[in-house]
Amino acid sequence: MLSSITLGLFALAAASEASASPKPLPITLQSRKTPRGQFSGIRKRALSAINVPLDDFFLGTDLQWFGNISVGTPPQDVSVVFDTGSTSLEFASTECTSCVQTPKFDPAKSSTFVRGSRTTTLDFATGVGVDPVVNNDYVLTVRSATDTVTVGGVAAKNVSLFTIIDQTPAFNVDPFLGIQGMGSRAQGFFAALVKAGLPSLFSMFLTPNAVGNAELLIGGIDDTKFKGDLTYADQVGSGDWEVESTQITVNGKTTSSLKQRRSIIFDSGTSNILFSTSTTEAMYALISDDIQPFDAEPGAYGLPCDKINGLPAKIDLTFTSQQGTPFNLTIPSSELNVGPFKSDPTICQTLINAFDGLDLVGGSVLKHYYSVWDIGNQRMGFAPNGSSEAMAYFVRPVLELRFCILKPDRT
Structure with missing residues (x-):
């Protein structure tokens, strides 16, 4: 998911001929081997690597992998896609009457939730499925806020986020509440975890539906x-x-x-x-x-x-x-x-x-x-x-x- 607030918040948004120069030969991936245990030292730092199990949204083909974070005090589970194509966190709230996903996040039940004053409309260039977007059928309306975000039992306070207050029907098929951006600059809860001692990296084990056991590892590599x-x-x-x-x-x-x-x-x-x-x-x-x-x-x-x-x-x-x-x-x-x-x-x-x-x-x-x-x-x-x-x-x-x-x- 490329976004429009990064790019606005989360938007993206031949005739054959032989080559005259030699083409690169296919090769087995090779490079310096990542030393075994390179990240084992994490355990001696403020935090250990955080493992987040991922479910596969499958409709005849693999569409999305998603897992849980928690938001608020006390924590409420929020299911999100960990999206390397965006940078922000947004998810459905109880204010969203058009959001069919449940259970939605309830701001009234969080003592640390602070509602912001900014609302933004997000138009998406690609959808959750495999079909191209037609006639702006993927549109979200979101409101800014801050709250505590907990991942793998580790809490980050005052994290900037957006609650979804309206969505178009194209989103209704989604089994998850929102999106956690994982762009190439540490932001949001991830920046807080890095500041607390995690290495500034994450790893993804995205598997076909028949294999399962997909996972996100924040702050480490599972060799x-x-x-x-x-x-x-x-x-x-x-x-x-x-x-x-x-x-x-x-x-x-x-x-x-x-x-x-x-x-x-x-x-x-x-x-x-x-x-x-x-x-x-x-x-x-x-x-x-x-x-x-x-x-x-x-x-x-x-x-x-x-x-x-x-x-x-x-x-x-x-x-x-x-x-x-x-x-x-x-x-x-x-x-x-x-x-x-x-x-x-x-x-x-x-x-x-x-x-x-x-x-x-x-x-x-x-x-x-x-x-x-x-x-x-x-x-x-x-x-x-x-x-x-x-x-x-x-x-x-x-x-x-x-x-x-x-x-x-x-x-």
Whole structure:
């Protein structure tokens, strides 16, 4: 979910040709090994690493991973998506008569809640599901406030937040109350935890629904959750988590438009992947001519469902490690089909959505990797996910990835 108050608060918002220069070879992620026990010293500091179990919101495909924080005094449980595409905390309150999620946060029951005077409307460029936003169907109205936020039993006081006081019906399917931003600068409760002694990083173990046991580890790295070594790449964004990519290949082929440098945002709050229209169509041209725009949902593409199964669609995103070595994060062919369109069940939606001005990958990549989001060193780390099902993707000497969530409009 890219947002509009960061960007306002939480908004985001091809003919094939052979390459003339040698293409980077797919490689196994390699780099300096993170020393075992590197973060064991946390236990001697003010805080230990905080483990937050995550549930998978699954509707035929993995959409969101969410877990609980607590807000107020005494604490009230609030379920949130931990979203690397935004920076603020917002959740449904009892003031929101249009919010169907329960139980909502009740400000009247918190002795430490301080209501603010600012209200803001948030328009989202991507939704919680896989369909592109149409006609501003994802809009929140929020009010500023402060309160105590507790995570893993550790309380942070006077944290700035927003309570949702109105939402459009598109949000009604969500099983969680709100969003906790986890952008590339420590803010909110996370900044308070860092000040109290936690290392300024967090790790995500986002797993496919069939695997389960997903988790967020705040202030540490769990080396039992991945195989091999972590490979780190520089984070180049200013608020968003971005890594520079040198090229994209599809089924081992590329084009001049795909063989360009671009900064790709990593967004744990989005399901599909989004690229500019020209990049999207260049990628689809290397998969199948049958993939066409779906006019009822601008930005979405699809093809007849009876033609999609078994269609080769392996996407390699090439990056450069901090040691100067190219490595691939790979989206496997199995991610191409995200299910039939509601308005025409004979047409199946495909993974890549067109969104000009934005290059972004989400859960469809991240659920195949253990990821480390190192704010202190402004870098991201990746290693093959250690679950048995996810490891099936790593028989090749490359990484494999996939994404989904709400992003407010970047305009």
